[in-house]
Amino acid sequence: MSSPFFASRPPRSILVVVTRRIGDVLLTTPIVRSLKAKWPDTPIDMLVFRGTEGVLEGNPDVRRVIAVAQRARFAERFADARRIWRRYDLACAAVSSDRPRFYTWFAGKKRVGLVDPERVNWLTRFMLTGTALNQHGSVHTVNSTLALATVLGIPPVPQVVPPAVVDEAQRARLEGRLGYVPSRQPLIALHPYPMFAYKRWHVDGWARLIDWLRERGFAIVLTGGPAQDERDYAQQVADVAGGAVINLVGQLSLAESAEVMRMAKLFVGPDTGATHIAAATGTPTIALFGPSDPVRWGPWPCGWPAGVDPWALRGSARHGNVYLLQGEGACVPCRAEGCFRHIESPSECLTGLDVRRVIAAAAEMLALQ
CATH class of the missing domain: 3.40.50.2000 (Glycogen Phosphorylase B;)
Structure with missing residues (x-):
């Protein structure tokens, strides 16, 4: 062409x-x-x-x-x-x-x-x-x-390219910070905090998901940015979950976070940039969606063809390495900033998202059923 x-x-x-x-x-x-x-x-x-x-x-x-x-x-x-x-x-x-x-x-x-x-x-x-x-x-x-x-007039190449650590010494330091041997204990990466409250799940859900994963032999790592609110939220999740959690929130660059996601057997996160990165690495990814429009903003599955939209407006689905789990409600997705229409508003479709639905999606993605 x-x-x-x-x-x-x-x-x-x-x-x-x-x-x-x-x-x-x-x-x-x-x-x-x-x-x-x-x-x-x-x-x-x-x-x-x-x-x-x-x-x-x-x-x-x-x-x-x-x-x-x-x-x-x-x-x-x-x-x-x-x-x-x-x-x-x-x-x-x-x-x-x-x-x-x-x-x-x-x-x-x-x-x-x-x-x-x-x-x-x-x-x-x-x-x-x-x-x-x-x-x-x-x-x-x-x-x-x-x-x-x-x-x-050029052919489209529908491949999302995630960041990457290209320095081997930096990669070795990152693996050392994780403090575990991948061949001995498989890793799950969780990204609990989106920038805006209206995209947020709930602390109890994250803690119960961590308990379920640890009972099945997985090591848990938390990823996230440097903002103090994000650090505090992640620490709250770790405290409520108790036990061993590798909390790297605020300690990694985006490229280092992407490397952690590549190492993981599963990534779970809300509608945020990190979830798009995880999907692009090829790692099995669960995206927790509430008011956001999945047609427009759902994570792009690896290998998905150009010209075909992966997600419908309503309903949960799995395509390739991505499971988009949508909250429930007649108004979902409202495409608004939460129930009260501002960025710090809660969204009932997410605050009411039952952890059992997330666990069922995780079991499917990890082939544990």
């Missing part, structure tokens, strides 16, 4: 812009892989918000990551843009908003981007050489982003 944008020669350099959260950056890696598969000798850089670049650590498709401030005055944004002025043969706005289009217009001699259908106007046509409609209301994020491949 030849690209209508680069029919005579490949682009000499490419920039992909994803100025959003960690999960958004991760779910953009399939379009990066598609670009690399088409033009293997072309270096690809990514421009992301500072604090999200860790999800690209060890990514073999990315030459360099440019990190910019999320909250910046216009003068600082303009200075960032000037530094990349027309440095790339091709620039891609891989999320649909004004800011990535701004950077893309500055950076690329040719420019493509995702645009919400209602935002297609003279300005977007001026800024972008080619546009892909962002079908955010009806298709998975991976498939939506891969619409850029169609515009570029």
Whole structure:
């Protein structure tokens, strides 16, 4: 397949812009892989918000990551843009908003981007050489982003690329911190804390799941970020569970967390970036979903084909290495920020999620039935 944008020669350099959260950056890696598969000798850089670049650590498709401030005055944004002025043969706005289009217009001699259908106007046509409609209301994020491949005339490669530790000494130190021998006791990785309360399960559920897993001979490791609230929640889970729990919350980079997930026999987590990483490593993964839209945001199973959405709007299901376990209720998924419509709101579909359902899913994924 030849690209209508680069029919005579490949682009000499490419920039992909994803100025959003960690999960958004991760779910953009399939379009990066598609670009690399088409033009293997072309270096690809990514421009992301500072604090999200860790999800690209060890990514073999990315030459360099440019990190910019999320909250910046216009003068600082303009200075960032000037530094990349027309440095790339091709620039891609891989999320649909004004800011990535701004950077893309500055950076690329040719420019493509995702645009919400209602935002297609003279300005977007001026800024972008080619546009892909962002079908955010009806298709998975991976498939939506891969619409850029169609515009570029290149084959889509629907592979989410997780971060990785590439230094063997760092890997050895990580295994030492786990304090167990994998061949002697299999590992289960749990990620109990999402950024927002409305995506949260409950401490008692995590503790009872840990008890059930330990009774069957598994070692338990907790993963999570450095925020104090996250550390406190994980410690509460460990305290209520009692016994041996390897609590590494706040101690690992995203790449190191991904390595722990690769070692694990099973990962369980809520709707958060870590769960997407776990699914991408190929580890059997249970995703606990409540108000979030699984069609759009369910973890992408390893080996899933392009153009097919893995998840229905309602109901639990297993596809490949991912079991999406959805809370129950007539309103599920409401696609809102919890029952009270703010990020610190509880969600009854998750606070009421019976641990027996999670244990049954774990038994299936671990082939213990």
